[in-house]
Amino acid sequence: MDILECIKTRRSVREFLDKDIAEGTIDEILGSARRAPSGLNNQPWRFAVVKNADVKNSLAEQTHYGDIIKNAPVCIVVFLDNTAVYDRTKDLMAVGACIENLLLCAHSLGIGAVWLGEILKNKEEVNKILGVADDIELMAVVALGYPASKVKGTERKPMSDLIIKRLR
Ligand SMILES: Cc1cc2nc3c(=O)[nH]c(=O)nc-3n(C[C@H](O)[C@H](O)[C@H](O)COP(=O)(O)O)c2cc1C
Numbered sequence: 185m186d187i188l189e190c191i192k193t194r195r196s197v198r199e200f201l202d203k204d205i206a207e208g209t210i211d212e213i214l215g216s217a218r219r220a221p222s223g224l225n226n227q228p229w230r231f232a233v234v235k236n237a238d239v240k241n242s243l244a245e246q247t248h249y250g251d252i253i254k255n256a257p258v259c260i261v262v263f264l265d266n267t268a269v270y271d272r273t274k275d276l277m278a279v280g281a282c283i284e285n286l287l288l289c290a291h292s293l294g295i296g297a298v299w300l301g302e303i304l305k306n307k308e309e310v311n312k313i314l315g316v317a318d319d320i321e322l323m324a325v326v327a328l329g330y331p332a333s334k335v336k337g338t339e340r341k342p343m344s345d346l347i348i349k350r351l352r
Contacts, residue, residue: 185292194288195337197296198252200329204235205258209293213328214260216289222278228268229282229323232261232314242313243325247303256327260286261310266319279323286326296331299324 214231222228234240235258243259244250253259262283269275283299290297303310307322 187288190288190292194291195296195335196298197329197331197335198249198298198327199332200256200296200327201332203257203330205295205328205330209295210258210260212293213286213289213295217260217262217282217286220278220282220285222281223274224270226268226270226275226278228265228275229279230263230265230320232263232316234259234261234314239313243303243310246306246309246313247300247325249300249302252298252300252327253325256329258328260326260328261314262286262323262326263316263320264323266321276323283324283326290326290328294330295328296335297326297328299326 210233214233217229217231218227220229234243240253240256240259243261244253247253262279264275264279287297287299301324303325304322308318310316310322310325311318311320
């Protein structure tokens with residue numbers, strides 16, 4: 185899929201088929217995520233891949249959007265490694281770029297995904313469930329699976345609201 189088409193047609197997918205995602209496909213998605221740019225090329229992102237139903241159920245209890253996690257065949261949990269951080273703002277932006285790469289790669293492979301952030305209210309609990317050290321900070325859970333249905337497009341603000349200055 186052409187990159188522009190991929191960007192334009194990506195949508196958050198919250199309902200998935202009961203169909204596994206092959207390990208090789210997950211590796212490809214993670215491979216694209218780690219290609220994201222980062223300040224000083226410090227690559228501060230870390231990932232946990234969760235297919236285990238018991239673990240997904242425990243994660244699901246930590247967010248209002250738990251049903252999405254329960255029904256997704258795979259969740260990729262994305263962290264910021266605070267031991268690798270050199271500038272928190274820049275490192276957070278790098279992790280955002282990494283997550284967008286992940287979403288776009290998944291979409292290009294026909295896999296639906298949604299970036300779940302509401303779960304961040306229970307960061308510490310998520311680390312406990314996954315047995316992850318305190319300096320590895322939760323950034324998002326991305327739920328992934330083959331889309332169960334076609335997703336409606338979401339609106340975007342008009343460009344005139346977004347460009348605050350255009351100096352020619
Ligand atoms: C930082 C962030 C946090 C988000 N958290 C959630 C969430 O907790 N639950 C959810 O259903 N969607 C979540 N989303 C997805 C947004 O709702 C979605 O991207 C937005 O409505 C635009 O829709 P689209 O992705 O289909 O274009 C989040 C997206 C971002 C970038």
